[in-house]
Amino acid sequence: MAGWIVALGLLGARAEAEPPDTAAQIDVSGDEGEARAHFERGVAHFDQQAYREALEEFRRSLAHKKTRNAMGYAASCLKQLGQYDDALEQYEAMRREYPKLPAKTEATVAADMAELANLVGTLALTGDTPDGASLFIDDRFRGRLPLDKPLRVSAGSRAVRVEKEGFAPITRTVEVKAGRENVAELVARSRKGRLRVSERHNWPLEIEIDGKDTGAVTPWEGLLDPGEHTVRLRGFLDAEALLSCEVPGGKPGEKREATRQGAKMESGVESVSVRLYDVTEVVIGAEDQDASLKVESAPTGARLWIDGNETGQTPWQGRLPLGEHTIEVRAKGYVSARQEVKLERRKQREVTVALDRVPQEPGFWTASRVKATATTAYGVGALGIGVFAVSGVLALSTSADLKEACPGGLCPPDRAGQKERAHAFGAAALAGLIVGGAGALAGTVVLVAVRPKGEEQRVTAAGTAWKVGFGHFGLSAEVSF
Structure with a gap:
């Protein structure tokens, strides 16, 4: 000193x-x-x-x-x-x-x-260090977080305090050792973030957070746990409120009883990420939902997409914004169908979507092939039966003549040729019978046992199924309700 x-x-x-500088x-x-x-x-x-x-x-x-x-x-x-x-x-x-x-x-x-x-050390902060917060050491302001580099701090017990408007302060006592870098890990007791919600048109609408009604209306600001949250706005506004952006009897942000009069307003679901000790602001635009849509399909239980977003299963009914919308219906085993619909104020639109089955690849046994095979088999069978009938008649006639000419079974030598013809006709009749039976059996088996592919099936909006194809004996039609 x-x-x-x-x-x-x-x-x-x-x-x-030194002489002074007069100027x-x-x-x-x-x-x-x-x-x-x-x-x-x-x-x-x-x-x-x-x-x-x-x-x-x-x-x-x-x-x-x-x-x-x-x-x-x-x-x-x-x-x-x-x-x-x-x-x-x-x-x-x-x-x-x-x-x-x-x-x-x-x-x-x-x-x-x-x-x-030799009487000072440096202090680095870790843990909960919210951006933009004010740092105080021993009640002396030392800057805003995050720090560019560790602070130089006098050795000894130091009170560290981090403050940010709208949140509880984070405090910690640190023993600073001289000549070395000291680390203070900050832990916030109230681990919250702040969410600020407003409606794009300044309409005061009810706020849902994570699917639950908060009881407040926009604009609103409050504390939430850090992490991902979903926000949706909904409510009703009459014509006067739509023009003045006010709800009679309601003030922005205050809890109130929901009114159920006027046009229904609703927003989509917005995902927001709330950070610890930070303010997250989300501006959501609501739309007039004063139009309803009902969608049915055949078959029922199909999955429904509206404007590219999966909505649920058919039958489905709900409110949507006015104007053009694209609906798409999908079901397993059916060709998906897409349709444009236009919704008008105060009107309910009903749409029924009929789905076609996915066409199957034709196999070997097509309907035409089954028909041709059965026809051929029955033709061969008919030919065999014809041979059986003609040969059988000739065989019976020849055998009757031989019976008269050969009493006691003893035939003269001149009847030997006739006897051979009788045997030949009998063999031909037997062969014709076998071929005729086999052809008839083959044709029946093809018609009964083989199911032809490539049948067309159509499902109508009323749930009535029409099926057209080849049956056992030609063209067949089937209807089910």
Whole structure:
């Protein structure tokens, strides 16, 4: 301390020995006078060891005019008050302002700074460090988060406080050790974020958050748990309210009983991400839902998309904004169908969508192939039966003649040829019978056992199914209700 005071005295004596700059004195004489008066009062307080009062006077002097003496005394006051980090910063500011200090002053400043460096540490913050929050250490404002670099802090027990408007403060006591980097992990007791909701047209509508009615109307602001949330607006507005953007008897944000008169207004579901100790603002546009749509399909239970969003299953009924909409119906095994609908105010639109079955790839046994095969089989069978009938008649006739000509089974030699013909006709009849039976059986099996593919089926809106195809004996039609 004595060395620093001697150095300042030498600087002051040298300054008095130098001739004054008259022009500069004329321009800033008032500030110089105020600066000198505060400086002298500061020195008087300093000599009385009233360092806090002295520091205040030196700061006032510096506010009028920066001088090396005032900056040096201010740093010395801060050191005496135990604010070693501020004292070190004051010396650094002095060096930046006066980079070429006299040798003795530079030696004194360097010695003081080396001593102060062993009395301070650095402090880094982790954990809950909300952007834009104000940081206080020992009730002294030290900047806004996030920090560019660790803070220089005097060693000892330090009270850390983080404040942000609209949220509870985060506090922590940290024991700062000199000469090292210290870390303070901040933990917020009230882990909340703030959500601000407004309607694009300034309509006061009821607010749903995560599917639950909050009882408030837009515009609204409140605390929520951090994370993902969904927001939807809904309500009713009469013509007067639509024009004035007000609901009679309701004020923005206040809880009230919902009115069920006028045009129904509703927004889509908006996803928002609420961050800890941060304000998230969402502006949602509601639309007039004063039109309803009813969608049915055949078959029922099909999945329904409206304007590209899956809505549910058919039959479905609900309110939608006025104007053009695209509906799409899908069901397994059926070709999806898309249709454009236009909704008008105060009118319900009913739409019935009929789905076609997905066409199947034709297999080997098509209807035409089944018919041709059965026809051929029955033709062969008919031919065999014809051979059986003709050969059987000839065989019976020849056998009757032989029976008369050969009493007792003894035939003369001239009847040998007739006897062979009778055997041939019998064999032919038997072969015709076998072929005829096989053909008839094959044709029947093809018609009964083989189901032809490629049948067309159509489902109408009324739920009536019509099916056209080839049956056992040709073209067939089937209807079911």
